[in-house]
Amino acid sequence: MTEAPDPEWEYAPLRIPADVPRMNAAAQLSLHAEFGGWELARVQRYVDGTRQVTLRRKRRLTPVPLPGLST
Numbered sequence: 001m002t003e004a005p006d007p008e009w010e011y012a013p014l015r016i017p018a019d020v021p022r023m024n025a026a027a028q029l030s031l032h033a034e035f036g037g038w039e040l041a042r043v044q045r046y047v048d049g050t051r052q053v054t055l056r057r058k059r060r061l062t063p064v065p066l067p068g069l070s071t
Contacts, residue, residue: 009056011041018049029053 016025032038038055045051 008059010059012038012055014053014055016051016053025051029055 029038029040032055033040037057037060039057040053041056042054043051044053
């Protein structure tokens with residue numbers, strides 16, 4: 001992201017390959033939202049079909065692992 005880092009938020013970039021169906025990607029993102037507290041900050045779709053997703057959440061005192069897309 002090009003904006004200055006916000007100390008209250010943490011960001012996690014996630015690239016979704018073109019061969020991942022939209023419904024599968026949505027299900028994975030829903031799981032990250034429900035169990036990890038992430039929300040969708042930005043989605044970019046490229047000509048080759050890949051998607052660059054940026055997730056964000058409020059910073060926590062206890063560390064929680066960053067999301068990863070299981071394919």
